Amino acid sequence: MTYTQQLSTAQNHSNIRIWTYGELPLPDWIPQHMVGGIEPNGTFMLTTELGRARVHPGNVIIERYGVVWVRPTEEASDFVDELKIDTEPPIANVGPGKARQFGAGGRTKSKTTKTASKAVDHHPRYLPPIGSQPSIEWIHLNRLSVDEVYQRSTDNEASRRLIASIAAKFDWRLCGPLVVSRRTDDTLTIIDGQHRWMAASRRSDIPQLPCCVFRYESIEEEARMFILANRARKPMNRLDDYFAALAAADEDALEIQQLVVDAGLRVARNTSSAAWASGEIAFTAAIATSIRKFGPAITSAVLTNMAVAFPEQKLRHGGAIFGGLVRIMSRPEPDFDPDRLVKALQTKSADEWGAYVVGLKGGDTRAMALREAIMSAYDKESSDVEA
Numbered sequence: 001m002t003y004t005q006q007l008s009t010a011q012n013h014s015n016i017r018i019w020t021y022g023e024l025p026l027p028d029w030i031p032q033h034m035v036g037g038i039e040p041n042g043t044f045m046l047t048t049e050l051g052r053a054r055v056h057p058g059n060v061i062i063e064r065y066g067v068v069w070v071r072p073t074e075e076a077s078d079f080v081d082e083l084k085i086d087t088e089p090p091i092a093n094v095g096p097g098k099a100r101q102f103g104a105g106g107r108t109k110s111k112t113t114k115t116a117s118k119a120v121d122h123h124p125r126y127l128p129p130i131g132s133q134p135s136i137e138w139i140h141l142n143r144l145s146v147d148e149v150y151q152r153s154t155d156n157e158a159s160r161r162l163i164a165s166i167a168a169k170f171d172w173r174l175c176g177p178l179v180v181s182r183r184t185d186d187t188l189t190i191i192d193g194q195h196r197w198m199a200a201s202r203r204s205d206i207p208q209l210p211c212c213v214f215r216y217e218s219i220e221e222e223a224r225m226f227i228l229a230n231r232a233r234k235p236m237n238r239l240d241d242y243f244a245a246l247a248a249a250d251e252d253a254l255e256i257q258q259l260v261v262d263a264g265l266r267v268a269r270n271t272s273s274a275a276w277a278s279g280e281i282a283f284t285a286a287i288a289t290s291i292r293k294f295g296p297a298i299t300s301a302v303l304t305n306m307a308v309a310f311p312e313q314k315l316r317h318g319g320a321i322f323g324g325l326v327r328i329m330s331r332p333e334p335d336f337d338p339d340r341l342v343k344a345l346q347t348k349s350a351d352e353w354g355a356y357v358v359g360l361k362g363g364d365t366r367a368m369a370l371r372e373a374i375m376s377a378y379d380k381e382s383s384d385v386e387a
Helices: 003-011 073-085 157-168 194-201 219-231 238-247 251-262 284-294 296-309 318-329 338-345 350-357 363-386
Strands: 016-020 044-048 051-055 060-064 067-071 135-140 178-182 188-192 208-214
Touching: 016 073, 044 067, 051 067, 060 073, 067 073, 073 157, 157 194, 178 219, 188 194, 188 208, 188 219, 194 208, 238 251, 238 284, 251 284, 251 296, 284 296, 284 318, 296 318, 296 338, 318 338, 318 350, 318 363, 338 363, 350 363
Parallel strands: 178 208
Antiparallel strands: 016 060, 044 051, 060 067, 135 208, 178 188
């Protein structure tokens, strides 16, 4: 069963209503949950059971009995399945949160090593440029096409979401020229930029796109250029993406930053754990997921507990520890004691807790392993108190 069929079936079950941002028309039950209007970046705010949530194009909004949730497309089906058989438990006492302030801690000053560079007294020698110079043209959309012999298929959920997102909030500042081949029969074939072309084709206000037009000797040469164009790209890592979003004043990034700083931690600038200082973390995507699923209160409490339990320690396995704590604190056991949880965490160092996940693959597997290990220590603390 496809994703669309799964959600369609879910809408007929247990009074669940579902809408994907970008589809038309807008259901009449959406506006009653909106806070304000649609912002210039294409997002808007909804009031959910976990507080206000920001909705991006492509997100799925789920409603049941007047309560709404926001989920990315890839998480929606699993969430609806859970919703049909279960409901979220009330949030119990989750311990210290972001209201509790901590010192920023000692920041390690980086030492810059200055290396003397030797002057080069000759110009570097390069090979001659390959190929002929392109022409830069504005080309009408209906004159462009793609060759499915080598071009990537867009018949998949990821491509459909990307095209819908570009179309929903088309930004000329992000639309670089398409790379196009002018063939001997004067047809114009897209080598790089088909998602932008397909997104623009959905709209009525973008009749043409800028194109960098080349002439190639054969389809085989086009295909080679397609491979080189895609392999040459260096994808942004998760921390590059986060800090760029933070600099752009993205609301989600700002919220993550506030929770991390309030807990007494810092987001690392390097993805290599060997370069991290004490108190630095890199699991920004996991924090965003926790905020979306369980709200800022639980997320803040987990981060704060980590800062309290592991002061001045490197959190090389911080993501797994965070995942384990989220699973504990989002569904607390009866008579759950957050102070006892902190004491249980303090029975081992962060690296010793990390030893429980060495060799394990997958975020969920690692988080569940930490949950079981931490709860075992928590139960022992309970037994010691009773004794």
